[in-house]
Amino acid sequence: MTSTTEPEIRKGLAGVVADTTAISKVNPESNSLLYRGYPVQELAARCSFEEVAWLLWHGELPTPAELAGLQEAERAQRALAPQVRAVVDAIPTAAHPMDVLRTAVSLVGALDPTAADSSREAEVAASVRLLAQIPAIVAYDQRRRRGQDVVEPRDDLDLAANLLHMTFGEVPDDVVVDAFRVSLVLYAEHSFNASTFTARVVTSTLSDLYSAVVAAIGALKGPLHGGANEAVMHVFDQIGSADRAEEWLDRALGEKRKIMGFGHRVYKHGDSRVPTMKAALDRLVEHYGRQDLAELYDRLEAAMVARKSIRPNLDYPSGPAYHLMGFDTATFTPLFVAARVTGWTAHVMEQRAANSLIRPLSAYVGPEERHLP
Numbered sequence: 001m002t003s004t005t006e007p008e009i010r011k012g013l014a015g016v017v018a019d020t021t022a023i024s025k026v027n028p029e030s031n032s033l034l035y036r037g038y039p040v041q042e043l044a045a046r047c048s049f050e051e052v053a054w055l056l057w058h059g060e061l062p063t064p065a066e067l068a069g070l071q072e073a074e075r076a077q078r079a080l081a082p083q084v085r086a087v088v089d090a091i092p093t094a095a096h097p098m099d100v101l102r103t104a105v106s107l108v109g110a111l112d113p114t115a116a117d118s119s120r121e122a123e124v125a126a127s128v129r130l131l132a133q134i135p136a137i138v139a140y141d142q143r144r145r146r147g148q149d150v151v152e153p154r155d156d157l158d159l160a161a162n163l164l165h166m167t168f169g170e171v172p173d174d175v176v177v178d179a180f181r182v183s184l185v186l187y188a189e190h191s192f193n194a195s196t197f198t199a200r201v202v203t204s205t206l207s208d209l210y211s212a213v214v215a216a217i218g219a220l221k222g223p224l225h226g227g228a229n230e231a232v233m234h235v236f237d238q239i240g241s242a243d244r245a246e247e248w249l250d251r252a253l254g255e256k257r258k259i260m261g262f263g264h265r266v267y268k269h270g271d272s273r274v275p276t277m278k279a280a281l282d283r284l285v286e287h288y289g290r291q292d293l294a295e296l297y298d299r300l301e302a303a304m305v306a307r308k309s310i311r312p313n314l315d316y317p318s319g320p321a322y323h324l325m326g327f328d329t330a331t332f333t334p335l336f337v338a339a340r341v342t343g344w345t346a347h348v349m350e351q352r353a354a355n356s357l358i359r360p361l362s363a364y365v366g367p368e369e370r371h372l373p
């Protein structure tokens with residue numbers, strides 16, 4: 001007699017601990033998030049996005065000389081190669097900006113003669129290159145969609161201010177630049193989320209860093225992940241005003257729809273990053289005089305908590321914040337990429353340093369063996 005043990009299947013790998021990481025710690029019990037040991041709220045309050053990028057890649061905050069070196073290298077690589085502009089121009093504007101970004105990043109990799117070099121030095125250099133190029137691609141694409149000419153980068157501005165300058169042709173008020181910087185810091189890293197895990201799977205086959213980032217962009221695009229920040233804005237547009245929030249939500253829940261910007265695979269009592277981003281959104285609401293947006297935000301959140309006890313994730317405040325800054329809704333997820341590329345590339349380097357091919361098993365449920373007639 002044979003005994004068969006059913007394999008345990010964890011759909012969506014929920015609850016599975018797939019490997020160790022020293023990059024960030026997501027703690028749903030204490031509702032906290034640490035990057036290399038530092039609470040993300042402290043980093044968002046006191047650090048530039050470039051300092052956080054260095055921290056994620058190297059494990060420690062940069063010295064003044066290290067930060068100056070990173071800034072110099074990043075600022076020197078902000079201009080897009082003519083081939084990259086030409087490829088972006090060749091993509092119809094009906095294509096989503098995430099498709100444009102995915103394609104352009106792939107070309108940036110193909111144009112890098114050191115792309116196949118997987119030494120740590122080369123991968124840090126490629127990470128800095130992507131840190132510089134992605135904002136330029138995102139800004140270029142939004143401008144061409146609006147029929148606007150390219151704005152050249154300014155090397156006297158940090159990454160956050162320069163991205164805004166390249167997108168809008170001017171540097172907005174400090175309150176706006178600061179809210180944008182905060183969003184980049186909060187979006188930078190979040191352990192084994194779907195896009196980061198994708199980057200690690202690609203790296204585990206000993207593929208190159210650019211391939212891992214291109215695949216991660218594909219994973220981030222979906223509305224269950226990074227695409228939710230864009231989807232939140234579509235929800236706000238559909239609802240229109242605060243007094244319609246409950247009615248809209250009841251209909252959506254009645255149709256068994258997922259409400260974008262709410263819920264999380266790991267956090268079940270609220271996302272550690274939301275209070276910091278909500279505070280930045282509140283400052284933008286004040287700055288732009290858009291209390292109507294804040295009222296809609298609050299009414300929908302309160303109704304969702306009352307009906308389902310499900311709380312907002314980071315995409316909920318980020319969507320309306322990017323809207324107030326003036327970004328097109330379809331540009332929101334590319335902005336997430338501009339931030340998360342730091343976490344992805346840190347994970348690529350960590351995976352490579354202690355690699356094991358990522359290849360789980362499956363339980364076969366198809367037909368028993370059979371034969372052709």
Ligand SMILES: CC(=O)SCCNC(=O)CCNC(=O)[C@H](O)C(C)(C)COP(=O)(O)OP(=O)(O)OC[C@H]1O[C@@H](n2cnc3c(N)ncnc32)[C@H](O)[C@@H]1OP(=O)(O)O
Nearest residue numbers: 223224225226228257258259260261262263264265313315
């Ligand atoms: C930066 C980020 O990527 S954060 C995530 C951004 N994504 C979103 O905002 C999309 C909306 N949210 C969701 O779809 C989910 O909450 C996810 C995908 C993020 C997490 O999902 P999971 O961990 O797989 O939880 P799951 O989908 O099983 O939800 C558990 C229960 O809560 C419900 N639920 C969870 N999130 C939502 C939501 N946003 N709207 C309505 N119901 C929800 C589910 O329907 C399910 O209910 P059931 O047990 O009655 O079937």
Ligand SMILES: O=C([O-])CC(=O)C(=O)O
Nearest residue numbers: 189190192193194265266
């Ligand atoms: O951790 C996750 O599953 C999704 C998320 O919040 C992120 O990637 O920032």
